[in-house]
Amino acid sequence: MGKHLTPGEPYIYQEKDRLRIKSERDLDRYILRPGDVLYLSRGATTYPIIIEEVPDATVAPSTFFILTPRPNIVPVYLTWCLEQPQVEAQLAALRTGAGTPTIPRKGFMQITIPLPDLATQHRIADLWRLHNRERSLRQQLVAESTHLYRLAGQRIYDELTKIRGQQ
Template identity: 25%
Template sequence: MKTELKNIANIQTGVFAKAVAKGDMVYLQPKYYDEDGNRVTEVVPDLNSIGISANHHLQPGDILFSSKGTKNFATCFDDEDMNAAASTSFFVVRLQDRNVLPEFLTWHLNQPTTMSYLKAFAKGSSIPSISKEVLGKTEITVPSIQKQQLICKIAKLTTYEKQIHSKLMELRNEFYQQKLYTALNN
């Protein structure tokens, strides 16, 4: 089945708020993530929840789509223990269709063809921005739940394989550098 994203999910902007030194809520921003949507830094509560609408409190399964700048990605919020809100650099995609897995939709949005489509419609010369309307009109192919689960499993294993390969290359480089250093000093 093919459908537009707006037919299976609610899309809203993140909340505009000012970070504080010590808060009771995490204010998620794109700088906390790499290009693949993996969180790369620890986060601390830096937002006061007073005045933040309950609608802006992230729920497990919400998808954050980084819509501003050149680093566009989707990431699935899955931390049940984190009280968090997304910044305005994100669109929060909340699935309404139970036949779509959040992890699958995240994978689908991160595909090169989907990203190319979205970036083609980005507006702005200094800071390109993908609009809510364009994101909502993005065509999503929705296979069976079983196929979605299989795709997610393969994608997770592929990511794990990349991490292992990267670590192997790093260790191999250290090994050769040490060998060369030892040879130089003998």
């Protein structure tokens, strides 16, 4: 589900995300596999997510396009392309609807992206992964420094309160 995804981060299944459904219709075309790219096509913010790990028989809701890259396309490279401002502009031009904007599938299938050789795609994919790792580390650093700042503030405040109480 969309609430399990974070823009710009690969999806790795967690047991807490499990949701069981039983359907009378054939869901084969909605089943996800590692290497698939989900594209959130509805809402004010649209974005791609690469599926890195997912259990068997996991399906995506209809708010996502499921992209299964051909062998000549590196999935992470495709994700990177879909995040580029030039592609985002192409997709924004397709968006329709006032209440819940939607990118129509037909228009989505007509966008163009450059397709370099596999080695170049892999280098770009490595850059994407490194960027995401750096962003994650920066977020952790900010969270930890905020935590330490608060602890220091508590100690200083407690010391000031003790001093004031002694006067």
